[in-house]
Amino acid sequence: MKETLRQSMAWLHTWAGLLPGWLLFVIFLFGTTAFFQIEIDGWMHPELKRAPVTGQALDRADALFRARASGAESWSVSLPSGRSNEALVLSWTPSGGGWEDRAEVKLDPATGREVAVRESAGGFFLYRMHFDLHYLPVIWARYLVCIAALAMLVAILSGIVTHKKIFADFFMLRFGKGQRSWLDAHNVTAVLALPFHLMITYTGLVALLFTLMPWGANASFGSMEAFYEKAFPPAPTIASTRASPPSAPRQLPLREIIARAEANWAGQRASYISIEQPGTPDMVAGIWPGQEMLGGGRQPVYLNAATGDMLGTGDKPGAARATQRVMIDLHAGRFSGAMLRWLYFLSGAAGTIMVASGLVLWTVKRRAKLPDPSRPHVGFRLVERLNIGVIAGSFAGIAVYFLANRLLPVGLPHRADWEIHSLFIAWGAIFTWSIARPVKRAWVEALAACAVLYALVPMVNALTTQRGLVPSLIAGDWIFAGFDLAMLATAAACGFTAWKVATRKPKTAPRRKTRELEAMAA
Amino acid sequence: MIHAAIFLLSLAGFALLLLAMGRHQQDWLRRKLPAGGSRALHLSGLLMLALAFVIAGAGLGWGYGAVAWFGWMTAAAALIVAANLNRDRILRRVRP
Numbered sequence: 154m155k156e157t158l159r160q161s162m163a164w165l166h167t168w169a170g171l172l173p174g175w176l177l178f179v180i181f182l183f184g185t186t187a188f189f190q191i192e193i194d195g196w197m198h199p200e201l202k203r204a205p206v207t208g209q210a211l212d213r214a215d216a217l218f219r220a221r222a223s224g225a226e227s228w229s230v231s232l233p234s235g236r237s238n239e240a241l242v243l244s245w246t247p248s249g250g251g252w253e254d255r256a257e258v259k260l261d262p263a264t265g266r267e268v269a270v271r272e273s274a275g276g277f278f279l280y281r282m283h284f285d286l287h288y289l290p291v292i293w294a295r296y297l298v299c300i301a302a303l304a305m306l307v308a309i310l311s312g313i314v315t316h317k318k319i320f321a322d323f324f325m326l327r328f329g330k331g332q333r334s335w336l337d338a339h340n341v342t343a344v345l346a347l348p349f350h351l352m353i354t355y356t357g358l359v360a361l362l363f364t365l366m367p368w369g370a371n372a373s374f375g376s377m378e379a380f381y382e383k384a385f386p387p388a389p390t391i392a393s394t395r396a397s398p399p400s401a402p403r404q405l406p407l408r409e410i411i412a413r414a415e416a417n418w419a420g421q422r423a424s425y426i427s428i429e430q431p432g433t434p435d436m437v438a439g440i441w442p443g444q445e446m447l448g449g450g451r452q453p454v455y456l457n458a459a460t461g462d463m464l465g466t467g468d469k470p471g472a473a474r475a476t477q478r479v480m481i482d483l484h485a486g487r488f489s490g491a492m493l494r495w496l497y498f499l500s501g502a503a504g505t506i507m508v509a510s511g512l513v514l515w516t517v518k519r520r521a522k523l524p525d526p527s528r529p530h531v532g533f534r535l536v537e538r539l540n541i542g543v544i545a546g547s548f549a550g551i552a553v554y555f556l557a558n559r560l561l562p563v564g565l566p567h568r569a570d571w572e573i574h575s576l577f578i579a580w581g582a583i584f585t586w587s588i589a590r591p592v593k594r595a596w597v598e599a600l601a602a603c604a605v606l607y608a609l610v611p612m613v614n615a616l617t618t619q620r621g622l623v624p625s626l627i628a629g630d631w632i633f634a635g636f637d638l639a640m641l642a643t644a645a646a647c648g649f650t651a652w653k654v655a656t657r658k659p660k661t662a663p664r665r666k667t668r669e670l671e672a673m674a675a
Numbered sequence: 676m677i678h679a680a681i682f683l684l685s686l687a688g689f690a691l692l693l694l695a696m697g698r699h700q701q702d703w704l705r706r707k708l709p710a711g712g713s714r715a716l717h718l719s720g721l722l723m724l725a726l727a728f729v730i731a732g733a734g735l736g737w738g739y740g741a742v743a744w745f746g747w748m749t750a751a752a753a754l755i756v757a758a759n760l761n762r763d764r765i766l767r768r769v770r771p
Contacts, residue, residue, distance in 0.1 A: 324759045326756050349746070496750060497746065499750060503749070
């Protein structure tokens with residue numbers, strides 16, 4: 154009985170892991186980079202300097218709103234998180250305009266001067282790609298991601314049952330032993346970061362909870378719209394008793410609004426401010442805290458923007474929503490400091506390697522058992538080609554995304570879109586190239602291409618900006634230096650892997666001989 | 676500082692757990708330890724990990740500390756695996 158349970162779990166592990174495997178690789182890869190999305194965003198906007206927001210900058214923001222956005226329905230301010238070089242972003246919807254007419258201005262957080270910043274989707278795209286994919290409707294993408302995540306949970310749990318020797322083999326990693334070393338690499342990356350894998354998969358499903366299971370909210374609230382209305386109540390309004398305002402009241406300065414809101418929070422800082430109906434007696438300011446605490450409150454504070462009177466603090470979430478928030482916080486890791494963020498990143502990298510090594514292991518395990526290894530069947534060849542095309546292709550695509558950020562002309566229309574297209578064009582090119590080449594050569598060449606592309610990123614950065622690796626190191630700018638060093642480390646890892654694959658001598662001869670002997674004996 | 680303490684304790688914990696396993700004793704110590712010795716190593720390894728958890732929780736808050744503890748345990752175990760992978764090279768340097 155025990156043996157059959159293990160066998161059935163092994164079967165489940167193989168297929169629940171393989172079928173969504175390529176999508177899982179993409180989810181893990183982009184999700185891992187998304188832990189550093191703000192830092193990557195900073196690198197992709199080299200015009201910005203890292204600085205805390207000053208009162209002077211906020212005063213200039215006030216003046217800019219009054220001069221250029223009077224009559225707008227709402228104003229909003231995004232404050233830098235402090236993690237990277239970010240702008241103080243002001244935006245507003247002109248009166249009568251829709252969301253697509255929204256105007257946006259980026260200010261230097263130290264001086265408040267307007268900065269011209271290249272158009273780029275930055276680190277935010279990598280984050281969105283992680284669960285919304287690209288070029289297909291968001292809702293389809295989310296269903297696909299949901300199914301993949303469910304399969305991942307099944308694969309993890311069945312994997313634990315299958316590899317019951319994981320504790321006996323806990324520290325074992327053998328290189329240069331063919332199938333054995335692939336299995337070890339898969340086990341080590343899976344087992345060492347197992348708490349992370351379980352947590353990230355489960356909390357990922359919680360983040361997509363209402364895509365997957367809208368019925369609970371539907372049953373309790375009637376519809377999803379009613380649920381969202383209750384979960385995110387609209388800003389309170391000022392019950393104005395006057396028929397017509399005597400005169401347009403003066404709005405409190407932004408710095409005062411921020412100070413009053415932050416006095417309500419224990420240590421949390423304001424990250425987003427929205428002012429509804431600015432310039433009228435009904436103007437209401439909503440201030441949202443950042444997500445710097447695990448499970449920290451995300452309730453806005455509402456103020457009368459003219460008088461500064463408190464209007465409300467949003468509903469305190471119930472136990473269910475508070476639990477969901479902690480889980481989503483755990484998933485996104487926004488609360489983590491630099492140390493913990495690196496641990497998140499390394500665990501994510503282990504997850505990415507786990508998925509990739511699992512996919513490769515599928516082919517390695519079956520190659521020896523093929524009836525004729527020189528002419529494998531269609532399914533085998535499909536898996537083999539998808540492995541190279543997706544693993545190496547998407548990896549190379551990210552490097553090209555960074556290169557495109559530096560190389561595309563600043564004035565190019567739809568520049569941010571073209572950065573993203575570049576990623577997929579490179580991915581497609583590697584995919585096509587790898588189909589046309591013998592398998593082993595395809596791996597070596599695709600990995601070598603990754604190494605070259607990642608090594609090019611810091612070089613192109615040094616040539617196209619003033620913030621190359623050496624000046625960044627001298628200036629102690631760890632966002633830029635860290636990014637460039639991470640690129641070089643990735644290039645080295647790709648180069649090393651390519652070299653390992655190229656110099657590996659397949660040891661299939663003895664095995665074939667024993668099988669021949671067996672066949673003769675039979 | 677707290678992070679360093681969690682990491683070093685986890686590292687020591689996993690090193691002890693490694694040495695508590697028969698097959699690794701053969702590799703690293705060239706002999707198998709008696710069952711009592713292995714059990715003592717095993718228990719002290721687990722104790723180190725538990726201590727790391729307590730320090731993480733007390734120093735960083737129990738929620739944040741728990742996340743950091745898992746992260747550092749992964750990092751420490753990975754380092755021990757890397758050391759085990761390069762065993763021959765390390766042993767040659769320690770006792771030529």
